[in-house]
Amino acid sequence: MKNKFYQYIQDLQNTITSKLEEIDGEAKFREDLWERPEGGGGRTRVIENGKVFEKGGVNISAVHGKLPDTMQKMFGVDEADFFACGLSLVIHPKNPFAPTVHANWRYFEMYSPPKGGGSKNEKNFPPSGGLRRAWFGGGQDLTPYYLFEEDAKHFHQVSKAACDKHDSKFYPEYKKKCDEYFWNAHRNEARGIGGLFFDYLKATEDLPAGRQGKSMEDWYNFVTEVGDSFLDAYVPIVEKRKDIPYTDQNRKWQEIRRGRYVEFNLVHDKGTLFGLKTNGRIESILMSLPPHVQWVYDHHPETGSEEEKLTKVLQHPKDWV
Amino acid sequence: MKNKFYQYIQDLQNTITSKLEEIDGEAKFREDLWERPEGGGGRTRVIENGKVFEKGGVNISAVHGKLPDTMQKMFGVDEADFFACGLSLVIHPKNPFAPTVHANWRYFEMYSPPKGGGSKNEKNFPPSGGLRRAWFGGGQDLTPYYLFEEDAKHFHQVSKAACDKHDSKFYPEYKKKCDEYFWNAHRNEARGIGGLFFDYLKATEDLPAGRQGKSMEDWYNFVTEVGDSFLDAYVPIVEKRKDIPYTDQNRKWQEIRRGRYVEFNLVHDKGTLFGLKTNGRIESILMSLPPHVQWVYDHHPETGSEEEKLTKVLQHPKDWV
Numbered sequence: 001m002k003n004k005f006y007q008y009i010q011d012l013q014n015t016i017t018s019k020l021e022e023i024d025g026e027a028k029f030r031e032d033l034w035e036r037p038e039g040g041g042g043r044t045r046v047i048e049n050g051k052v053f054e055k056g057g058v059n060i061s062a063v064h065g066k067l068p069d070t071m072q073k074m075f076g077v078d079e080a081d082f083f084a085c086g087l088s089l090v091i092h093p094k095n096p097f098a099p100t101v102h103a104n105w106r107y108f109e110m111y112s113p114p115k116g117g118g119s120k121n122e123k124n125f126p127p128s129g130g131l132r133r134a135w136f137g138g139g140q141d142l143t144p145y146y147l148f149e150e151d152a153k154h155f156h157q158v159s160k161a162a163c164d165k166h167d168s169k170f171y172p173e174y175k176k177k178c179d180e181y182f183w184n185a186h187r188n189e190a191r192g193i194g195g196l197f198f199d200y201l202k203a204t205e206d207l208p209a210g211r212q213g214k215s216m217e218d219w220y221n222f223v224t225e226v227g228d229s230f231l232d233a234y235v236p237i238v239e240k241r242k243d244i245p246y247t248d249q250n251r252k253w254q255e256i257r258r259g260r261y262v263e264f265n266l267v268h269d270k271g272t273l274f275g276l277k278t279n280g281r282i283e284s285i286l287m288s289l290p291p292h293v294q295w296v297y298d299h300h301p302e303t304g305s306e307e308e309k310l311t312k313v314l315q316h317p318k319d320w321v
Numbered sequence: 322m323k324n325k326f327y328q329y330i331q332d333l334q335n336t337i338t339s340k341l342e343e344i345d346g347e348a349k350f351r352e353d354l355w356e357r358p359e360g361g362g363g364r365t366r367v368i369e370n371g372k373v374f375e376k377g378g379v380n381i382s383a384v385h386g387k388l389p390d391t392m393q394k395m396f397g398v399d400e401a402d403f404f405a406c407g408l409s410l411v412i413h414p415k416n417p418f419a420p421t422v423h424a425n426w427r428y429f430e431m432y433s434p435p436k437g438g439g440s441k442n443e444k445n446f447p448p449s450g451g452l453r454r455a456w457f458g459g460g461q462d463l464t465p466y467y468l469f470e471e472d473a474k475h476f477h478q479v480s481k482a483a484c485d486k487h488d489s490k491f492y493p494e495y496k497k498k499c500d501e502y503f504w505n506a507h508r509n510e511a512r513g514i515g516g517l518f519f520d521y522l523k524a525t526e527d528l529p530a531g532r533q534g535k536s537m538e539d540w541y542n543f544v545t546e547v548g549d550s551f552l553d554a555y556v557p558i559v560e561k562r563k564d565i566p567y568t569d570q571n572r573k574w575q576e577i578r579r580g581r582y583v584e585f586n587l588v589h590d591k592g593t594l595f596g597l598k599t600n601g602r603i604e605s606i607l608m609s610l611p612p613h614v615q616w617v618y619d620h621h622p623e624t625g626s627e628e629e630k631l632t633k634v635l636q637h638p639k640d641w642v
């Protein structure tokens with residue numbers, strides 16, 4: 001499964017970066033291959049200063065080795081070996097009317113440590129201990145600076161359609177989880193208008209008694225269905241908004257809102273903090289941060305403005321489909 | 322002591338904001354008075370878009386009530402009442418050759434809970450339980466975007482002189498603590514060129530056996546000596562640098578480095594995180610964030626450049642006096 005899914009995200013990275021380059025028309029992704037000293041590595045692709053995309057990263061990685069202490073604590077396990085691979089993307093368009101988008105699809109395997117303890121380096125991988133647990137996780141969410149209800153509906157509709165092909169319970173559940181996860185608690189508002197968020201998608205035999213799962217093959221089909229839907233969810237929106245004329249005031253608002261994006265990612269986002277505190281590749285993790293950002297003391301949008309309309313929806317996440 | 326120290330920081334806030342307005346020559350501080358629902362409040366003063374100061378806050382607060390759960394854990398105590406007051410300031414000049422400065426001086430009291438548990442609101446303050454512990458904390462540190470060694474020396478010399486009037490061991494100890502505290506671990510570099518950092522300055526009888534303290538009166542004299550030295554430490558530097566001509570490239574570098582300031586404050590700074598997670602006044606806490614900030618993927622200064630000279634010093638904090 002891990003080889004199959006890693007092949008999938010390699011192909012998906014190619015598909016997504018090709019399409020985004022085509023939309024931009026000017027800038028190209030720069031590619032950085034990197035290695036993780038403790039095992040594995042990644043392929044980071046970043047686009048900057050494009051005609052449409054001011055900054056964006058579409059990164060894949062596949063890492064393995066001894067489960068770091070912080071993850072042992074997180075998962076409530078002792079020493080173990082692990083494998084993790086995934087695709088993470090964040091795209092910040094230049095035009096304030098075009099939304100920022102984030103997506104991530106990942107697969108995790110954890111193994112019983114071989115006799116004598118977990119492997120300490122690449123040579124011991126795959127470990128002699130057996131597969132203990134495996135799961136998928138991920139999602140996709142949209143962060144507009146101005147609210148176009150039709151865009152929010154479109155993004156959610158495409159996400160829902162991908163879910164519904166597998167289980168009609170998925171969309172309501174993962175939409176709710178997304179609203180909960182991307183909650184900027186200290187601001188008492190959502191980061192954006194949501195989408196999907198799922199984690200620990202495990203086979204039935206790995207779940208607590210009574211909880212119904214699917215086979216890992218089923219989960220693979222579901223997660224790749226969502227991954228395949230990403231461009232359908234996002235591209236029509238950015239195509240529609242990328243050339244709308246905008247003012248300095250629109251731009252200022254976008255930069256202020258991007259500050260909230262930074263706040264979420266650095267204060268609340270488990271993935272970012274986990275990466276920063278476990279010696280991940282910093283530049284690949286922080287490619288998610290927007291290019292130009294402002295913090296203005298005690299800024300509030302004018303009553304009745306388009307800016308205020310957005311903040312009201314962020315304070316009270318709604319159902320879009 | 323708490324009334325005496327709160328009076329001191331009220332006066333110091335006036336002194337500092339007057340002087341900074343005089344230097345700026347155009348912008349004035351805006352004042353916001355705020356109340357904390359659980360007890361106490363503050364006086365926030367923010368300057369924005371000045372001729373010299375692009376953004377800055379000089380805030381005081383005095384809060385009290387039931388010790389929040391997160392602080393109980395931090396201090397390893399059960400239910401208790403507390404009082405805390407302090408002055409916090411962060412100043413971001415516009416000119417990339419003028420450094421950002423941060424300072425904070427604070428006083429904390431913790432009380433045994435009255436019989437029947439800690440007070441839940443203002444009416445129960447001061448509590449019937451007795452004073453259990455009291456301490457001072459604080460410091461001041463400088464974050465340049467271009468390194469002028471004479472500025473770093475001046476800032477440290479003034480800080481050292483204030484320390485030396487009280488104990489010759491203070492400066493080496495608090496300088497070292499400052500380098501350790503303002504360490505941007507995920508970037509493996511210091512936030513700036515340091516200064517002073519001290520905490521838990523307690524009376525001898527409140528310290529573990531064998532550790533020598535001072536009387537609270539002595540600590541008051543020390544902390545206010547440092548507070549009084551702040552303008553001497555910072556003003557000559559900003560006066561000297563505020564009118565140096567600069568290019569777009571200098572400005573870009575400043576904005577990229579300000580990104581590191583944001584990263585430190587949101588990822589590592591205990592004070593900021595504590596405020597965000599305990600329902601502090603968000604706008605007063607986040608006034609520390611710089612006005613205009615950039616994140617550029619994998620940015621490195623040119624070999625041999627002034628920008629590189631700064632980063633080398635940040636990676637290996639040095640002794641300035």
